[in-house]
Amino acid sequence: xxxxxxxxxxxxxxxxxxxxxxxxxxxxxxxxxxxxxxxxxxxxxxxxxxxxxxxxxxxxxxxxxxxxxxxxxxxxxxxxxxxxxxxxxxxxxxxxxxxxxxxxxxxxxxxxxxxxxxxxxxxxxxxxxxxxxxxxxxxxxxxxxxxxxxxxxxxxxxxxxxxxxxxxxxxxxxxxxxxxxxxxxxxxxxxxxxxxxxxxxxxxxxxxxxxxxxxxxxxxxxxxxxxxxxxxxxxxxxxxxxxxxxxxxxx
Amino acid sequence: xxxxxxxxxxxxxxxxxxxxxxxxxxxxxxxxxxxxxxxxxxxxxxxxxxxxxxxxxxxxxxxxxxxxxxxxxxxxxxxxxxxxxxxxxxxxxxxxxxxxxxxxxxxxxxxxxxxxxxxxxxxxxxxxxxxxxxxxxxxxxxxxxxxxxxxxxxxxxxxxxxxxxxxxxxxxxxxxxxxxxxxxxxxxxxxxxxxxxxxxxxxxxxxxxxxxxxxxxxxxxxxxxxxxxxxxxxxxxxxxxxxxxxxxxxx
DNA sequence: CGATATGTTGAACATTCTCAAGGGATGTGG
DNA sequence: CCACATCCCTTGAGAATGTTCAACATATCG
Numbered sequence: 018x019x020x021x022x023x024x025x026x027x028x029x030x031x032x033x034x035x036x037x038x039x040x041x042x043x044x045x046x047x048x049x050x051x052x053x054x055x056x057x058x059x060x061x062x063x064x065x066x067x068x069x070x071x072x073x074x075x076x077x078x079x080x081x082x083x084x085x086x087x088x089x090x091x092x093x094x095x096x097x098x099x100x101x102x103x104x105x106x107x108x109x110x111x112x113x114x115x116x117x118x119x120x121x122x123x124x125x126x127x128x129x130x131x132x133x134x135x136x137x138x139x140x141x142x143x144x145x146x147x148x149x150x151x152x153x154x155x156x157x158x159x160x161x162x163x164x165x166x167x168x169x170x171x172x173x174x175x176x177x178x179x180x181x182x183x184x185x186x187x188x189x190x191x192x193x194x195x196x197x198x199x200x201x202x203x204x205x206x207x208x209x210x211x212x213x214x215x216x217x218x219x220x221x222x223x224x225x226x227x228x229x230x231x232x233x234x235x236x237x238x239x240x241x242x243x244x245x246x247x248x249x250x251x252x253x254x255x256x257x258x259x260x261x262x263x264x265x266x267x268x
Numbered sequence: 269x270x271x272x273x274x275x276x277x278x279x280x281x282x283x284x285x286x287x288x289x290x291x292x293x294x295x296x297x298x299x300x301x302x303x304x305x306x307x308x309x310x311x312x313x314x315x316x317x318x319x320x321x322x323x324x325x326x327x328x329x330x331x332x333x334x335x336x337x338x339x340x341x342x343x344x345x346x347x348x349x350x351x352x353x354x355x356x357x358x359x360x361x362x363x364x365x366x367x368x369x370x371x372x373x374x375x376x377x378x379x380x381x382x383x384x385x386x387x388x389x390x391x392x393x394x395x396x397x398x399x400x401x402x403x404x405x406x407x408x409x410x411x412x413x414x415x416x417x418x419x420x421x422x423x424x425x426x427x428x429x430x431x432x433x434x435x436x437x438x439x440x441x442x443x444x445x446x447x448x449x450x451x452x453x454x455x456x457x458x459x460x461x462x463x464x465x466x467x468x469x470x471x472x473x474x475x476x477x478x479x480x481x482x483x484x485x486x487x488x489x490x491x492x493x494x495x496x497x498x499x500x501x502x503x504x505x506x507x508x509x510x511x512x513x514x515x516x517x518x519x
Numbered sequence: 520c521g522a523t524a525t526g527t528t529g530a531a532c533a534t535t536c537t538c539a540a541g542g543g544a545t546g547t548g549g
Numbered sequence: 550c551c552a553c554a555t556c557c558c559t560t561g562a563g564a565a566t567g568t569t570c571a572a573c574a575t576a577t578c579g
Contacts, residue, residue, distance in 0.1 A: 102416035165353035172470025219423025
């Protein structure tokens with residue numbers, strides 16, 4: 018478990034014109050007049066690392082977009098077993114229009130800033146603004162594909178393949194962000210603890226630790242500290258994922 | 269693997285007015301004039317049990333709704349490992365608007381009839397008909413929740429819990445169909461082979477067989493033949509799933 | 520400095536898989 | 550009609566993978 022940190026309530030002000038995620042978020046297709054409507058119901062909030070953004074069962078007063086940082090979407094069983102079901106990165110959508118109660122926990126893995134929209138009026142805008150609902154549908158379908166890809170990882174891959182899959186996904190997304198293709202020597206920070214990685218992969222944290230160090234020992238990756246990874250052999254990493262094609266990952 | 273059966277090409281004619289899935293399918297919110305548009309691009313096709321409806325990599329010339337029967341959505345790795353990522357029942361949607369190539373296999377588990385729409389014109393209707401795109405979004409979000417629920421099953425449940433989860437989902441859906449609540453003595457057919465169940469649960473077929481017979485031996489269920497299940501102890505079955513609440517399943 | 524969170528490593532153990540054999544049920548061709 | 554093949558399912562025994570429990574290392578923070 019993570020430590021729980023007191024929420025910061027500092028409201029940030031920002032302008033859609035300089036928003037870092039404006040080309041990929043739910044509002045990406047909105048035009049100036051649409052944005053005016055959205056701005057009326059918009060507020061920003063920043064969460065500290067480890068802070069719970071939403072608890073399962075909470076009333077969902079807002080939905081929104083991750084502006085910066087990394088959050089996790091997860092489910093917990095009575096006895097404490099936990100499964101992460103989504104990794105929320107900048108531009109990803111939080112919350113479910115049409116649902117009043119949260120069915121998943123959302124937790125800030127790093128410091129996270131969210132552009133929040135009041136849920137009820139947002140739902141009305143979904144009906145009113147085709148640009149908004151169109152992008153919403155597109156994003157939902159992409160997430161659905163990503164979830165299904167991940168089901169293969171959870172159901173059929175062994176521990177080593179799971180770790181390789183996670184690393185390749187993080188590396189790929191990092192690459193997208195910096196517009197660099199994935200290549201030997203690519204470096205990035207894993208913004209997750211071993212435990213969070215285990216929760217994503219359906220493993221124990223001990224197994225995660227062992228397999229990461231095995232990949233290091235085999236020269237597929239190298240580590241600086243615990244969280245900073247360099248991909249030594251990119252093709253090898255893709256082979257280790259067990260995937261036939263290396264372009265098929267949807268996340 | 270299933271035997272492959274020659275496709276039947278009998279086109280069925282049907283009228284939306286008497287369609288068994290009209291209240292839940294993607295067209296559920298459409299009005300008379302919307303349906304006229306849809307009928308122009310509509311055709312029915314029936315597939316034999318075991319027949320492949322779509323292969324990964326196929327050009328997607330159509331999307332559509334399952335009218336009757338059960339189909340599976342799955343992914344296969346090079347070495348033959350397979351993971352089912354969706355169980356398609358009547359009213360479920362097949363295909364992904366906006367995507368030209370299939371990324372999953374779709375296979376008929378029983379005889380399946382699909383109401384198909386030509387993909388390109390359907391995409392145009394999505395833009396034109398808010399009732400259509402609204403329902404599409406709603407269904408996509410429901411499927412996404414279901415996929416995420418299933419990730420917990422795949423990642424964190426043991427074999428016995430997985431079997432109990434599958435049985436409770438099938439029983440629940442069967443109940444919805446006949447408008448009966450799930451109760452002791454409820455009966456239904458599992459329309460999947462042990463192998464298909466294994467592919468859904470991320471297990472081997474031997475483990476599936478053993479766990480089903482263990483649940484039978486423990487008096488949770490009873491069997492008539494291999495596929496017909498009676499739930500002897502409904503509360504016990506829910507406990508065996510490992511779920512805290514028994515109403516939270518989204519599928 | 521102690522307290523806490525995070526990460527590593529080892530050894531015993533449990534669960535599930537793999538491989539193998541065999542048992543109905545169904546369908547087909549001789 | 551019978552022999553045979555095929556599909557689906559069951560059961561057993563040994564092997565493999567990952568978990569559990571425990572100890573310890575390191576870094577950060579008040």
